[in-house]
Amino acid sequence: xxxxxxxxxxxxxxxxxxxxxxxxxxxxxxxxxxxxxxxxxxxxxxxxxxxxxxxxxxxxxxxxxxxxxxxxxxxxx
Amino acid sequence: xxxxxxxxxxxxxxxxxxxxxxxxxxxxxxxxxxxxxxxxxxxxxxxxxxxxxxxxxxxxxxxxxxxxxxxxxxxxx
Amino acid sequence: xxxxxxxxxxxxxxxxxxxxxxxxxxxxxxxxxxxxxxxxxxxxxxxxxxxxxxxxxxxxxxxxxxxxxxxxxxxxx
Amino acid sequence: xxxxxxxxxxxxxxxxxxxxxxxxxxxxxxxxxxxxxxxxxxxxxxxxxxxxxxxxxxxxxxxxxxxxxxxxxxxxx
Amino acid sequence: xxxxxxxxxxxxxxxxxxxxxxxxxxxxxxxxxxxxxxxxxxxxxxxxxxxxxxxxxxxxxxxxxxxxxxxxxxxxx
Amino acid sequence: xxxxxxxxxxxxxxxxxxxxxxxxxxxxxxxxxxxxxxxxxxxxxxxxxxxxxxxxxxxxxxxxxxxxxxxxxxxxx
Amino acid sequence: xxxxxxxxxxxxxxxxxxxxxxxxxxxxxxxxxxxxxxxxxxxxxxxxxxxxxxxxxxxxxxxxxxxxxxxxxxxxx
Amino acid sequence: xxxxxxxxxxxxxxxxxxxxxxxxxxxxxxxxxxxxxxxxxxxxxxxxxxxxxxxxxxxxxxxxxxxxxxxxxxxxx
Amino acid sequence: xxxxxxxxxxxxxxxxxxxxxxxxxxxxxxxxxxxxxxxxxxxxxxxxxxxxxxxxxxxxxxxxxxxxxxxxxxxxx
Amino acid sequence: xxxxxxxxxxxxxxxxxxxxxxxxxxxxxxxxxxxxxxxxxxxxxxxxxxxxxxxxxxxxxxxxxxxxxxxxxxxxx
Amino acid sequence: xxxxxxxxxxxxxxxxxxxxxxxxxxxxxxxxxxxxxxxxxxxxxxxxxxxxxxxxxxxxxxxxxxxxxxxxxxxxx
Amino acid sequence: xxxxxxxxxxxxxxxxxxxxxxxxxxxxxxxxxxxxxxxxxxxxxxxxxxxxxxxxxxxxxxxxxxxxxxxxxxxxx
Numbered sequence: 033x034x035x036x037x038x039x040x041x042x043x044x045x046x047x048x049x050x051x052x053x054x055x056x057x058x059x060x061x062x063x064x065x066x067x068x069x070x071x072x073x074x075x076x077x078x079x080x081x082x083x084x085x086x087x088x089x090x091x092x093x094x095x096x097x098x099x100x101x102x103x104x105x106x107x108x109x
Numbered sequence: 110x111x112x113x114x115x116x117x118x119x120x121x122x123x124x125x126x127x128x129x130x131x132x133x134x135x136x137x138x139x140x141x142x143x144x145x146x147x148x149x150x151x152x153x154x155x156x157x158x159x160x161x162x163x164x165x166x167x168x169x170x171x172x173x174x175x176x177x178x179x180x181x182x183x184x185x186x
Numbered sequence: 187x188x189x190x191x192x193x194x195x196x197x198x199x200x201x202x203x204x205x206x207x208x209x210x211x212x213x214x215x216x217x218x219x220x221x222x223x224x225x226x227x228x229x230x231x232x233x234x235x236x237x238x239x240x241x242x243x244x245x246x247x248x249x250x251x252x253x254x255x256x257x258x259x260x261x262x263x
Numbered sequence: 264x265x266x267x268x269x270x271x272x273x274x275x276x277x278x279x280x281x282x283x284x285x286x287x288x289x290x291x292x293x294x295x296x297x298x299x300x301x302x303x304x305x306x307x308x309x310x311x312x313x314x315x316x317x318x319x320x321x322x323x324x325x326x327x328x329x330x331x332x333x334x335x336x337x338x339x340x
Numbered sequence: 341x342x343x344x345x346x347x348x349x350x351x352x353x354x355x356x357x358x359x360x361x362x363x364x365x366x367x368x369x370x371x372x373x374x375x376x377x378x379x380x381x382x383x384x385x386x387x388x389x390x391x392x393x394x395x396x397x398x399x400x401x402x403x404x405x406x407x408x409x410x411x412x413x414x415x416x417x
Numbered sequence: 418x419x420x421x422x423x424x425x426x427x428x429x430x431x432x433x434x435x436x437x438x439x440x441x442x443x444x445x446x447x448x449x450x451x452x453x454x455x456x457x458x459x460x461x462x463x464x465x466x467x468x469x470x471x472x473x474x475x476x477x478x479x480x481x482x483x484x485x486x487x488x489x490x491x492x493x494x
Numbered sequence: 495x496x497x498x499x500x501x502x503x504x505x506x507x508x509x510x511x512x513x514x515x516x517x518x519x520x521x522x523x524x525x526x527x528x529x530x531x532x533x534x535x536x537x538x539x540x541x542x543x544x545x546x547x548x549x550x551x552x553x554x555x556x557x558x559x560x561x562x563x564x565x566x567x568x569x570x571x
Numbered sequence: 572x573x574x575x576x577x578x579x580x581x582x583x584x585x586x587x588x589x590x591x592x593x594x595x596x597x598x599x600x601x602x603x604x605x606x607x608x609x610x611x612x613x614x615x616x617x618x619x620x621x622x623x624x625x626x627x628x629x630x631x632x633x634x635x636x637x638x639x640x641x642x643x644x645x646x647x648x
Numbered sequence: 649x650x651x652x653x654x655x656x657x658x659x660x661x662x663x664x665x666x667x668x669x670x671x672x673x674x675x676x677x678x679x680x681x682x683x684x685x686x687x688x689x690x691x692x693x694x695x696x697x698x699x700x701x702x703x704x705x706x707x708x709x710x711x712x713x714x715x716x717x718x719x720x721x722x723x724x725x
Numbered sequence: 726x727x728x729x730x731x732x733x734x735x736x737x738x739x740x741x742x743x744x745x746x747x748x749x750x751x752x753x754x755x756x757x758x759x760x761x762x763x764x765x766x767x768x769x770x771x772x773x774x775x776x777x778x779x780x781x782x783x784x785x786x787x788x789x790x791x792x793x794x795x796x797x798x799x800x801x802x
Numbered sequence: 803x804x805x806x807x808x809x810x811x812x813x814x815x816x817x818x819x820x821x822x823x824x825x826x827x828x829x830x831x832x833x834x835x836x837x838x839x840x841x842x843x844x845x846x847x848x849x850x851x852x853x854x855x856x857x858x859x860x861x862x863x864x865x866x867x868x869x870x871x872x873x874x875x876x877x878x879x
Numbered sequence: 880x881x882x883x884x885x886x887x888x889x890x891x892x893x894x895x896x897x898x899x900x901x902x903x904x905x906x907x908x909x910x911x912x913x914x915x916x917x918x919x920x921x922x923x924x925x926x927x928x929x930x931x932x933x934x935x936x937x938x939x940x941x942x943x944x945x946x947x948x949x950x951x952x953x954x955x956x
Contacts, residue, residue, distance in 0.1 A: 040312075041119075042272075042312065042329075043155060043331070044327070044329055044331055044334050046334055046335070046336070056294070057146075059159055060159070060160075060161065061143075061161060062144070063133070063143075063144040063146070066292075066294075067293070067294040069288075069294070069318070069320070071320075072322075074322075074336065074337045074338055075320065075321065075322050075336070075337075076320070076321045076325075076327055076334055076336040077318060077319070077320045077321070078274060078318065078319045078320075078321075078327075078329065079317065079318040079319075080312060080317045080318065081117075081119065081157060082290055082291070082317050083291075084291065084292060086156065086157045086159050087146070087154060087155065087156040087157065088154070088155045088156075089146070089148075089152065089153070089154045090152065090153045090154070090155075091149075091151075091152050094153075096121070096153055096155075097329065097331035097332065097334060098119075098121055098155065098174065098331065099331070100120075100121055100174035100175065100176070100179075101174065102331075103121050103123055103153055103174060104123070105123070105151065105152070105153040106151040106152075107151055118196075120232060134223075136236055137236070137237075137238065138220075138238060139221070140210070140220075140221040140223070158194075158196065158234060163233065163234045163236050164223070164231060164232065164233040164234065165231070165232045165233075166223070166225075166229065166230070166231045166232075167229065167230045167231070167232075168226075168228075168229050171230075173198070173230055173232075175196075175198055175232065175251065177197070177198055177251035177252065177253070177256075178251065180198050180200055180230055180251060181200070182200070182228065182229070182230040183228045183229075184228055195350075197386060211377075213390055214390070214391075214392065215374075215392060216375070217364070217374075217375040217377070235348075235350065235388060240387065240388045240390050241377070241385060241386065241387040241388065242385070242386045242387075243377070243379075243383065243384070243385045244383065244384045244385070244386075245380075245382075245383050248384075250352070250384055250386075252350075252352055252386065252405065254351070254352055254405035254406065254407070254410075255405065257352050257354055257384055257405060258354070259354070259382065259383070259384040260382045260383075261382055271466075273426075273466065273483075274485070275481070275483055275485055275488050277488055277489070277490070287448070297446075297448075298447070298448040300442075300448070300472070300474070302474075303476075305476075305490065305491045305492055306474065306475065306476050306490070306491075307474070307475045307479075307481055307488055307490040308472060308473070308474045308475070309428060309472065309473045309474075309475075309481075309483065310471065310472040310473075311466060311471045311472065313444055313445070313471050314445075315445065315446060328483065328485035328486065328488060329485065330485070333485075349581075351617060365608075367621055368621075368622075368623065369605075369623060370606070371595070371605075371606040371608070389579075389581065389619060394618065394619045394621050395608070395616060395617065395618040395619065396616070396617045396618075397608070397610075397614065397615070397616045398614065398615045398616070398617075399611075399613075399614050402615075404583070404615055404617075406581075406583055406617065406636065408582070408583055408636035408637065408638070408641075409636065411583050411585055411615055411636060412585070413585070413613065413614070413615040414613045414614075415613055425543075427503075427543065427560075428562070429558070429560055429562055429565050431565055431566070431567070441525070451523075451525075452524070452525040454519075454525070454549070454551070456551075457553075459553075459567065459568045459569055460551065460552065460553050460567070460568075461551070461552045461556075461558055461565055461567040462549060462550070462551045462552070463505060463549065463550045463551075463552075463558075463560065464548065464549040464550075465543060465548045465549065467521055467522070467548050468522075469522065469523060482560065482562035482563065482565060483562065484562070487562075502697075504657075504697065504714075505716070506712070506714055506716055506719050508719055508720070508721070518679070528677075528679075529678070529679040531673075531679070531703070531705070533705075534707075536707075536721065536722045536723055537705065537706065537707050537721070537722075538705070538706045538710075538712055538719055538721040539703060539704070539705045539706070540659060540703065540704045540705075540706075540712075540714065541702065541703040541704075542697060542702045542703065544675055544676070544702050545676075546676065546677060559714065559716035559717065559719060560716065561716070564716075580735075582771060596762075598775055599775070599776075599777065600759075600777060601760070602749070602759075602760040602762070620733075620735065620773060625772065625773045625775050626762070626770060626771065626772040626773065627770070627771045627772075628762070628764075628768065628769070628770045629768065629769045629770075629771075630765075630767075630768050633769075635737070635769055635771075637735075637737055637771065637790065639736070639737055639790035639791065639792070639795075640790065642737050642739055642769055642790060643739070644739070644767065644768070644769040645767045645768075646767055656851075658811075658851065658868075659870070660866070660868055660870055660873050662873055662874070662875070672833070682831075682833075683832070683833040685827075685833070685857070685859070687859075688861075690861075690875065690876045690877055691859065691860065691861050691875070691876075692859070692860045692864075692866055692873055692875040693857060693858070693859045693860070694813060694857065694858045694860075694866075694868065695856065695857040695858075696851060696856045696857065698829055698830075698856050699830075700830065700831060713868065713870035713871065713873060714870065715870070718870075734889075736925060750916075752929055753929070753930075753931065754913075754931060755914070756903070756913075756914040756916070774887075774889065774927060779926065779927045779929050780916070780924060780925065780926040780927065781924070781925045781926075782916070782918075782922065782923070782924050783922065783923045783924070783925075784919075784921075784922050787923075789891070789923055789925075791889075791891055791925065791944065793890070793891055793944035793945065793946070793949075794944065796891050796893055796923055796944060797893070798893070798921065798922070798923040799921045799922075800921055810928075812888075812928065812945075813947070814943070814945055814947055814950050816950055816951070816952070826910070836908075836910075837909070837910040839904075839910070839934070839936070841936075842938075844938075844952065844953045844954055845936065845937065845938050845952070845953075846936070846937045846941075846943055846950055846952040847934060847935070847936045847937070848890060848934065848935045848937075848943075848945065849933065849934040849935075850928060850933045850934065852906055852907075852933050853907075854907065854908060867945065867947035867948065867950060868947065869947070872947075
């Protein structure tokens with residue numbers, strides 16, 4: 033296991049409503065859900081892309097802080 | 110498997126309408142669809158180019174956050 | 187296969203009209219079409235230069251987002 | 264053990280109310296809580312992503328200082 | 341074959357008139373035309389310097405997007 | 418022992434009141450207090466993340482100088 | 495002994511009053527005072543983090559020049 | 572043959588009049604013309620320094636786009 | 649002996665009064681004076697941190713040019 | 726022969742009058758003229774420092790484009 | 803002998819008066835004068851830190867150009 | 880012989896009067912003149928630090944273009 037993996041960029045998801053879902057999708061030949069994390073209103077999650085996850089899908093009212101700016105999610109705007 | 114792959118850039122797709130499709134096209138000698146992800150209105154997806162995917166095609170009303178700026182997709186503008 | 191290939195730059199093509207064609211031309215001794223992707227109006231494609239492709243030709247009404255700025259394609263301006 | 268791991272980025276959590284929880288989630292095939300740290304009002308924690316932790320979940324009234332800016336957590340805004 | 345070759349810079353040629361010619365000249369001891377690509381009005385080509393090509397000659401009415409700015413080609417100005 | 422460890426970033430804690438506590442938490446599988454340093458009012462401590470410490474918890478009235486800005490700690494604001 | 499250690503960042507302590515103390519704390523499993531340097535009013539000390547020292551504690555009226563700005567120490571402000 | 576050679580800087584020559592000559596001079600112990608390329612009015616050439624060429628001489632009315640700015644050639648100014 | 653040591657940063661001490669002392673303190677387990685240089689009024693010394701010296705103490709009226717700015721030493725301000 | 730040599734910086738000489746001379750002086754133990762290139766009025770030369778040449782002497786009315794700015798040569802100013 | 807040594811930073815000393823002395827002090831366990839260069843009024847010297855020299859002392863009326871700015875030496879100000 | 884030496888910085892000397900002397904002083908244990916180049920009024924010399932030369936002394940009326948700015952030499956100001 034190579035420690036360089038911990039040097040990756042991270043994004044921040046801030047749940048504005050209940051039932052915000054963060055789904056990590058697997059890297060590689062297939063692209064399947066690997067893990068789903070649920071956030072309650074007000075909770076914040078910081079997460080990295082990893083060896084196992086190359087795509088992240090987010091559902092529910094939330095704000096996503098990324099290097100491309102603040103991205104609204106759900107009906108919130 | 111080399112962990113440096115997780116250091117790649119990512120783009121963000123924000124679905125504005127229903128049935129937004131994100132199609133990953135395979136890297137290499139052929140260029141074929143590898144995976145299709147469907148987003149509902151309001152959902153957001155963060156995704157990287159990978160060892161397997163060197164092109165991404167997006168259909169439906171969406172906003173795409175990239176290092177070249179915000180790119181509108183579909184009839185939305 | 188070296189994963190460093192996935193660290194390359196990408197461009198974004200946004201189709202403004204029907205029948206936008208993106209043709210990947212092969213790298214190396216010859217320069218031949220390797221793959222043609224067709225976009226419908228409103229569709230967006232993100233694509234990288236790869237081991238196989240060192241030139242990309244685009245036809246039809248489109249906007250091309252590159253590191254040298256936004257390049258109009260076709261009759262659109 | 265490679266020392267390069269200590270070169271990672273860090274974030275700062277400042278608890279504004281009681282019972283702020285910082286949960287480190289494990290990197291790798293599974294994504295499970297690895298450690299939970301509780302902060303009292305006024306306490307501050309500086310923390311890094313590590314070999315073991317690729318996601319961090321935060322609950323309670325707090326401010327999170329990140330490279331994407333200051334992210335409010337909980338009911339505080 | 342080393343993948344680092346795909347990390348090179350690219351230029352963009354936008355044809356303003358018919359019969360724009362892009363000629364790749366060979367790298368190395370001799371400097372001979374290796375490939376000629378013809379663009380119709382409105383077509384756009386993105387191209388890299390490669391192992392085989394160290395010079396590019398362009399004829400006809402076109403705009404060339406480069407890191408040194410936008411270079412007019414042909415009678416257009 | 419690799420000297421690259423001494424190249425890490427440092428933060429600065431300035432105690433504004435008595436009994437400022439700086440607790441280093443261990444890196445790795447567990448996350449336990451490794452060392453606690455107490456500062457009197459007016460004292461300043463400069464400290465790095467190390468091979469042994471991946472999180473730092475601070476209690477009491479203090480100002481923390483970090484790359485994300487100046488973070489107040491305790492009742493001070 | 496690797497010379498890269500001499501490439502580290504340095505901080506500057508300027509004593510404003512008598513009896514300014516600079517205490518180097520040891521890197522590694524324990525965190526103990528390794529060396530104490532006393533400055534008289536007006537004296538200046540430039541110091542690096544080293545293989546042996548990962549934390550520095552300063553007492554007395556002084557100004558500390560760091561990459562996070564100028565940090566006052568002691569009663570001075 | 573090392574592909575790093577294709578990562579070099581390039582300059583752009585835009586012919587304003589007829590008979591613009593671009594002469595590549597050889598690298599190494601001798602400095603002799605290696606190749607001469609002729610441009611007609613309006614033609615543009617993009618070219619790199621290579622393993623074989625360390626100097627380039629240009630004659631005729633032209634504009635040369637370089638990292639040091641736009642350099643006029645010939646009687647044009 | 650590795651030449652990389654000569655790539656280190658340097659600071660500049662400008663003596664404003666007589667008897668400016670620059671004391672180099674040894675790197676490593678102990679921290680002892682290694683060398684003392686005396687400057688007369690108006691003299692300037694440029695000096696690097698080295699394999700042997702990780703801290704520098706300065707006494708007397710002087711100005712110290714560092715990457716953190718200009719630091720006054722002694723009674724001068 | 727290492728290709729990294731082709732990555733060096735280049736300067737541009739623009740002859741304003743007749744008989745501009747560019748003399749390459751040899752690198753190494755001796756410093757002797759290795760090659761002299763003559764430019765006519767209006768001609769431009771782009772040239773690199775090489776394995777063989779570590780100094781360049783220029784005579785006559787010319788403008789020299791360098792990373793330190795535009796340097797006039799000869800009586801021109 | 804490693805050529806990387808020639809990549810070091812340089813400083814510039816401009817003598818404003820007669821008898822400007824530049825003394826190179828030896829790197830390593832001892833710190834002794836290694837070489838003294840005398841400049842007459844108006845002369846300029848460019849010099850690098852080297853394998854042998856880690857400190858430079860300057861006496862007399864001069865201006866010293868460094869990366870920390872222009873440092874006056876001697877009675878000149 | 881390592882080609883990295885040709886990647887060094889260069890300075891530019893522009894002679895304003897007759898008899899401008901550029902003296903290269905040897906790197907290493909001794910510091911002796913290695914080569915003297917004479918410039919006539921209006922001549923320009925571009926030169927690098929090399930394996931053999933770590934200091935350069937300039938006499939006469941000249942302007943020296945360096946990364947620290949434009950340095951006057953001789954009586955000219």
